[in-house]
Amino acid sequence: MTRFLTRRLVELVLVFLGVTFAIYAMVYALPGDPIRALGGDRPLSPAVVNELRDRFHLDEPLWQQYLRYLGGLFQGDLGTDFDGRSVTERMATRWPTTITLALTAWLIEIVVGVGLGILAGLRRGTWIDRSVLTLTIVATSIPVFVLAIVGQLFLGVRWDLLPIAGDSEGWPLAYLLPASVIAVYSLAALARLMRGSLVDVLQADFVRTLDAKGLTRTRVVGVHVMRNSLIPVITFLGMDLGFLLGGTIVVEGIFNLPGVGQLLFGAIRSHEGPTVVGVSTALILLFLVSSLVVDLVNSALDPRIRREEARS
């Protein structure tokens, strides 16, 4: 187990370095001069430009800048943007919004997605099963922003059930609609995965053995079948938390929620390189940690995975 954990941690660090470098290099390669952009329409004097270039080490080669950035990172410093504000500070006020949004979406996905999947799996071949399938296909085929705008129109404007935009109403009201919009796509995939997994396990030989042992249906399905069929579902959920975080970028814009996604979106448009890299780095870290947690949960559920780990 320790060996497995060490190996995964090493992998995590390598992936982290690779991805942050890639993002750093891409931001570095973006066209346009961020320093000139600072001045807006008025041209800055060459002295000021040189001053700023020097302060932000913009004349150094890419690798040197990256190493400098890494150095700061290990001291907990995500860098300073060109307008002199600390990236950490800029993000700090926004994280709660984004994390609340992503976790709410996750919760909706788990409850509704797993719920529908179990319902369809246990009632295989009935109208319930078919409706769930149809629903998931419809859900996957609607683009996110269409769903968002239609939701705003009906739930917000026509029926006045939920706020249209902004977070003044607080959790949960302000978050329900944007979170549902992010969750819908994954939710449909999750429902189908859960259903398929459940149907497979229900047909496994060992389920007949459990019936032959005289166990109640509740125990057979609730304990044995569930634990077996949840393994792929949990893998999916872990990967998906990262995608949900990515999904917040669009949705925070549509619903005007002051989250990290909005910050990132704005930063990309105005060439605020350090902010782009800082936010991306934080998102990557969250993604990597959540996938590590998934692996650990899975190995707790499935002894065969534990053996694979022991071997590696």
Add this chain to the structure above:
Amino acid sequence: MTLDTRTTDPDVVLAVEDLHVEFVVEGRSHTAVRSASWELRRGEVLAVVGESGSGKSVSAMAVLGLLPRNARVTGHVRHGGRDLLTLAPRELRALRGAQISVVFQDPSAALDPVFTVGQQVVEVLRAHRPGMTRAEARARAVELFTLVDLPDPEARLRFYPHQLSGGQCQRVMIAMALACDPAVLIADEPTTALDVTVQQEVLDVLRALRGRVEASIVLITHDMGVVADLADRVVVMRHGEVVECAPVQELFDAPRAAYTRALLDAVPRRRPADARRAAAPAPGGTGAADRPVLLVEELVVEYRQRRGAVRAVDGVTLRVDRGEILALVGESGSGKSTIGRCALGLAPLTAGRVQVAGVQLGRDTPRAVRESRKRVGVVFQNPMASLNPRRTVADSVGEPLYVHSGLRGGALHARTGALLDSVELPGGWGGRYPHELSGGQRQRVAIARAIALDPELLIADEPTSALDVSVQATVLDLLADIQQRLGFACLFITHDLAVVGRLCDRVAVLAGGRLVEQGRLEQVLDAPADPYTRRLVAAAPVPDPREQARRRELRLAGAMA
């Protein structure tokens, strides 16, 4: 067979009366069991024998209501003064695993992979004995594991199914089935998925239960050897009907039903040696005939895994000459199939030489090696998997001709028809698809494809082990017939010594990747020199109750000494 179905004999613990089972598939009903009746007496082992589709398993599963939802069951199943078919689900559940329990065929699939075997045994105890504490249940589990001869029972409780061998898993299943002292134990093909030496151990465990536990046993099997080994009485089923019911000795000595006789005749037995010898073509004096068709020298095959390499084949040397059938015998993991794959160029050659039809694999040019493929035919175990389901029989059989001989149109059609004819399939069946054929017919198609190019070497990897005995017999006869006609060399890979005796000239025995013994058929089977071969020969059950009893006595006496 008529039985007194209205018996109230206290010695009858389970009586199936006039049982009908139908499956409704897409609105149409298919009868699986019709009017079957049999009874199980206290303390006996009743074997229910039949081939696939005979309804033997279905009738046993109907007893406990374990059939899928689309099954319609009528008739009576009497146990303890009640008719089990009329019980409410709740009453039936109280019975399952407690009064009547089941051991299934594939033990590694029949246990829940994510719980320890201890938890799974404790679970059944606590389901039926609510008063039992966790500690008592654990103690009982240890006792049960001891009863089925699991080594170090205390520690085994904490094992997961994948950490145990197939034989050990089956012992766990038996222990679990016996947990609540059932009156009836239904064993559905309990040893079919196991290697022959492991099968013998499990049969010994089942045998040893008599006298130690109360349970009477219903043994469902297709294997006459297992019947001879374990059963007191036998019920023979065919197409859902009971065709005969008799004490075991009587059944083997004087089978009454024609089908029983056919079934017993189909069990592979040794052919007289001279019959085989006469059929084999006389070795020619020319140089080509002296050259071995397949030559394997000091072959080593290793598969690299994450932790080190696994040596599947370890220094094996053998040769197969023209007109000869060499049996490569071993249990699972012995490396027998790997050698076959090596000869086809499908497994990595770690060391040693493999020469097929004069071409050395891995040494000669890829072009020469590709050319040599033409001269090798192959038949795999499962014809359903080895035939492309989307191509017709004629497409599959004709493909080698199309690719290698360049035949097209009418010539291809004619040759394909002739090939189907030679495997005794109607030539007009070329347009059919594999799913429209039975297992035996599919294997005939696979054989036709293998001999399409008139090969020098035929590799047959367990070609009959997925087939019913009666079908197996006809396919083996066909194979022997074609081999005599075409005179190719044949590497016949199998785990079944009985099949070997029917077909082969020489035998090579593998264990753990090493060749333990090689020689003429009579020599290896009648006077095996190696202890492993001796164990293998003794373990294969023969369809003769007296012989089985004699062997068991010998074995147990050996264990005592």
